[in-house]
Amino acid sequence: MKSLLIVCDGMGDRLTDGKTPLEVAYTPNMDKLASVGINGIMDSIRAGIRPGSDTAHISLFGYDPYKVYTGRGPFAAAGVGLELKKGDLALRCNFATLDENGIIIDRRAGRDEYGLDELASSLDGLEIENFDIIFKRSGGHRAALVIRRSELLGPYELSSRIIEPDPHIAGVGIAKAEALDASPQSRYTADILNEFVKRAIEILREHRINKERIEAGKLPANAILPRGVGTKPEIESFEHKYGIRGASVSGMALIKGICRTIGLDVIEVENATGHVDSNIGGKADAAIKALEEYDFVFLHIKGTDEASHDGNFDGKKNMIERVDREVMGKILGEVDLGGVNVVLTSDHATPISIKQHTADPNPIVIAGDVRTDLVTKFNERDCARGDLGRIRGRDLMNILMDLSDKAKLFGA
Amino acid sequence: MKSLLIVCDGMGDRLTDGKTPLEVAYTPNMDKLASVGINGIMDSIRAGIRPGSDTAHISLFGYDPYKVYTGRGPFAAAGVGLELKKGDLALRCNFATLDENGIIIDRRAGRDEYGLDELASSLDGLEIENFDIIFKRSGGHRAALVIRRSELLGPYELSSRIIEPDPHIAGVGIAKAEALDASPQSRYTADILNEFVKRAIEILREHRINKERIEAGKLPANAILPRGVGTKPEIESFEHKYGIRGASVSGMALIKGICRTIGLDVIEVENATGHVDSNIGGKADAAIKALEEYDFVFLHIKGTDEASHDGNFDGKKNMIERVDREVMGKILGEVDLGGVNVVLTSDHATPISIKQHTADPNPIVIAGDVRTDLVTKFNERDCARGDLGRIRGRDLMNILMDLSDKAKLFGA
Numbered sequence: 001m002k003s004l005l006i007v008c009d010g011m012g013d014r015l016t017d018g019k020t021p022l023e024v025a026y027t028p029n030m031d032k033l034a035s036v037g038i039n040g041i042m043d044s045i046r047a048g049i050r051p052g053s054d055t056a057h058i059s060l061f062g063y064d065p066y067k068v069y070t071g072r073g074p075f076a077a078a079g080v081g082l083e084l085k086k087g088d089l090a091l092r093c094n095f096a097t098l099d100e101n102g103i104i105i106d107r108r109a110g111r112d113e114y115g116l117d118e119l120a121s122s123l124d125g126l127e128i129e130n131f132d133i134i135f136k137r138s139g140g141h142r143a144a145l146v147i148r149r150s151e152l153l154g155p156y157e158l159s160s161r162i163i164e165p166d167p168h169i170a171g172v173g174i175a176k177a178e179a180l181d182a183s184p185q186s187r188y189t190a191d192i193l194n195e196f197v198k199r200a201i202e203i204l205r206e207h208r209i210n211k212e213r214i215e216a217g218k219l220p221a222n223a224i225l226p227r228g229v230g231t232k233p234e235i236e237s238f239e240h241k242y243g244i245r246g247a248s249v250s251g252m253a254l255i256k257g258i259c260r261t262i263g264l265d266v267i268e269v270e271n272a273t274g275h276v277d278s279n280i281g282g283k284a285d286a287a288i289k290a291l292e293e294y295d296f297v298f299l300h301i302k303g304t305d306e307a308s309h310d311g312n313f314d315g316k317k318n319m320i321e322r323v324d325r326e327v328m329g330k331i332l333g334e335v336d337l338g339g340v341n342v343v344l345t346s347d348h349a350t351p352i353s354i355k356q357h358t359a360d361p362n363p364i365v366i367a368g369d370v371r372t373d374l375v376t377k378f379n380e381r382d383c384a385r386g387d388l389g390r391i392r393g394r395d396l397m398n399i400l401m402d403l404s405d406k407a408k409l410f411g412a
Numbered sequence: 413m414k415s416l417l418i419v420c421d422g423m424g425d426r427l428t429d430g431k432t433p434l435e436v437a438y439t440p441n442m443d444k445l446a447s448v449g450i451n452g453i454m455d456s457i458r459a460g461i462r463p464g465s466d467t468a469h470i471s472l473f474g475y476d477p478y479k480v481y482t483g484r485g486p487f488a489a490a491g492v493g494l495e496l497k498k499g500d501l502a503l504r505c506n507f508a509t510l511d512e513n514g515i516i517i518d519r520r521a522g523r524d525e526y527g528l529d530e531l532a533s534s535l536d537g538l539e540i541e542n543f544d545i546i547f548k549r550s551g552g553h554r555a556a557l558v559i560r561r562s563e564l565l566g567p568y569e570l571s572s573r574i575i576e577p578d579p580h581i582a583g584v585g586i587a588k589a590e591a592l593d594a595s596p597q598s599r600y601t602a603d604i605l606n607e608f609v610k611r612a613i614e615i616l617r618e619h620r621i622n623k624e625r626i627e628a629g630k631l632p633a634n635a636i637l638p639r640g641v642g643t644k645p646e647i648e649s650f651e652h653k654y655g656i657r658g659a660s661v662s663g664m665a666l667i668k669g670i671c672r673t674i675g676l677d678v679i680e681v682e683n684a685t686g687h688v689d690s691n692i693g694g695k696a697d698a699a700i701k702a703l704e705e706y707d708f709v710f711l712h713i714k715g716t717d718e719a720s721h722d723g724n725f726d727g728k729k730n731m732i733e734r735v736d737r738e739v740m741g742k743i744l745g746e747v748d749l750g751g752v753n754v755v756l757t758s759d760h761a762t763p764i765s766i767k768q769h770t771a772d773p774n775p776i777v778i779a780g781d782v783r784t785d786l787v788t789k790f791n792e793r794d795c796a797r798g799d800l801g802r803i804r805g806r807d808l809m810n811i812l813m814d815l816s817d818k819a820k821l822f823g824a
Contacts, residue, residue, distance in 0.1 A: 047807035048809070049822055050820065384785070384801065
């Protein structure tokens with residue numbers, strides 16, 4: 001059998017006026033899946049640990065984030081198609097606005113994307129002390145930065161043991177990168193990063209685009225704030241780990257980056273934005289189509305998390321209902337549960353009341369070649385009463401490989 | 413939000429005539445908590461592992477007892493206010509009675525406390541081969557022993573790899589401490605301990621107090637039985653680990669010792685004895701008051717375990733009913749579940765039929781910002797049907813920090 005894993009980012013929740021958004025939403029298709037499947041709850045990493053979207057997905061794909069996660073930067077880089085080499089350092093960056101005194105007045109340059117591609121190009125290809133700067137724009141005000149030793153000089157490992165330049169708040173100056181240990185690598189890395197931040201300000205300040213932005217009354221994108229520093233993760237490929245080929249459908253650069261890093265093919269879908277208005281029907285079509293070619297297909301939907309971070313109960317409920325109608329309806333209609341084990345879950349909760357990720361366990365249903373149970377509604381509390389019990393995210397892929405009869409025997 | 417963790421020592425049980433003491437006891441307040449909370453069962457350490465009260469609590473506070481637990485002695489020492497230094501060795505001791513042939517005739521000197529403080533003083537401050545003896549009475553017939561290298565001579569680490577003098581049974585002589593490995597530290601430690609046991613007998617035998625005890629028809633406290641040998645545990649402070657300050661209310665020296673060792677403030681309550689007649693209402697008051705100042709308060713009640721070790725079903729049932737009335741009633745009346753997550757559980761089972769600790773999982777309820785479930789009675793079997801599922805003790809603090817919105821994100 002094949003496997004289809006659908007993750008609705010941040011879909012799990014706590015109670016608002018005694019109910020969760022999943023409990024209030026009208027979700028006949030999700031409930032159908034619960035009725036014909038086995039249900040449970042899942043701690044993405046372990047009980048009580050609040051996962052990032054990155055560490056949660058690493059865990060859901062069966063890897064131990066405590067061992068392979070070095071920081072978000074490498075996945076941001078992979079998300080825009082940059083392939084890291086051993087020794088590379090990767091960071092995610094914001095275009096930001098500084099005032100004349102070097103104080104950050106907007107960490108996202110007014111969220112105005114005008115000319116950002118061109119500004120990014122002006123920083124790409126710089127050389128700093130025998131290191132190459134690779135700089136590529138991602139979505140919105142974001143970009144990925146890779147620092148790589150010049151090939152002529154041979155390998156030199158940069159270090160992630162540094163304080164990052166991004167102070168994470170406005171109203172202050174850019175932080176000075178500093179080594180967190182006494183290694184020459186860490187000191188060297190901090191020096192290069194400081195020099196990059198300085199050179200970027202010099203180049204962006206004088207750039208034609210920023211003059212146009214100012215003339216048009218927009219905030220200039222006159223500085224870069226790097227954060228999420230990490231080195232190339234040492235991670236076994238998905239294909240090697242499970243012996244099958246997989247594909248992914250996601251609108252979010254970070255998730256694409258994780259998928260590329262483990263070797264899942266990334267299928268691009270038009271207007272898959274990662275927002276609540278994303279073309280999720282198109283993503284469902286793409287995932288269903290990919291099942292013809294691949295043994296494992298991963299479908300990621302971000303809009304549920306977006307509404308949650310905004311604390312918008314009705315927005316989340318509506319997004320869940322869109323997923324039910326435009327994704328789950330299609331999947332129930334077109335995917336044969338005799339040939340595909342279908343999983344629906346979330347990567348973490350993002351409760352409306354908290355507006356950020358929490359560790360509340362995720363509802364999960366697996367339909368296909370499973371021992372069905374008595375649960376008939378897909379939500380946090382009904383799933384908790386299902387026969388799957390409380391499982392860990394890191395075990396999910398093994399469970400799926402087992403159900404699909406693609407698991408290897410341990411022992412004899 | 414804040415957190416209040418109430419642990420009734422040894423409260424969990426197995427079936428006696430088809431019911432557990434919790435199932436038979438009248439506990440309207442515990443049941444109320446179950447009704448408004450989320451319920452489950454918890455393995456303090458891991459399924460099937462019988463926890464001591466020390467290792468169970470270490471685990472409940474989120475530490476791995478397999479890594480930090482070196483023996484009970486250090487916590488007994490901390491429980492009477494002794495602060496260990498690196499290299500120190502700590503043991504817990506009984507005052508015992510030897511006959512004229514050196515045979516132990518009572519491991520607890522008849523449980524008669526007459527003059528024990530004075531006897532303890534006579535051993536405190538001895539010097540044995542450049543090591544200082546610190547000896548302090550604890551509750552009842554118990555005392556704590558610390559062996560410390562003389563400061564003038566600089567550090568020397570003693571070893572816990574020895575056979576202890578306490579044979580744990582009467583009718584035999586005191587065992588000879590022996591090294592369990594070939595290190596000089598272990599051999600040295602055994603020698604010092606043997607010399608201490610010998611010197612203690614010499615001093616106690618001739619002591620005025622023991623003459624008075626014999627004249628009054630009491631058993632003399634003429635020997636010391638050291639056991640629970642351990643070195644200073646290397647343990648991260650609670651405040652550093654969770655980023656909050658915590659306080660504890662307990663009548664039991666060992667538990668106070670664990671709390672002091674991890675840096676929880678220890679609040680003393682008058683007549684909090686750790687027995688079934690303890691002033692548990694006063695302890696509840698102290699815990700409720702401490703919630704004003706601290707983000708985390710731990711309330712420990714020992715009487716449930718005491719009745720269990722005696723195999724006294726009705727005594728245990730009565731103690732549970734006292735806890736329900738005098739502790740849980742107060743807490744439900746005075747603690748706002750909108751601002752405090754309240755947990756009620758036990759650290760291990762002590763079944764009436766077994767009379768010692770077992771690994772049966774503990775019933776647990778968490779009330780506050782939780783997804784409530786359908787459980788309406790607080791006991792082993794009803795809780796097992798709750799939505800919390802089966803969790804591990806070591807995850808409890810992380811779960812509480814997450815529910816209280818005080819957890820850090822792992823990843824981004």
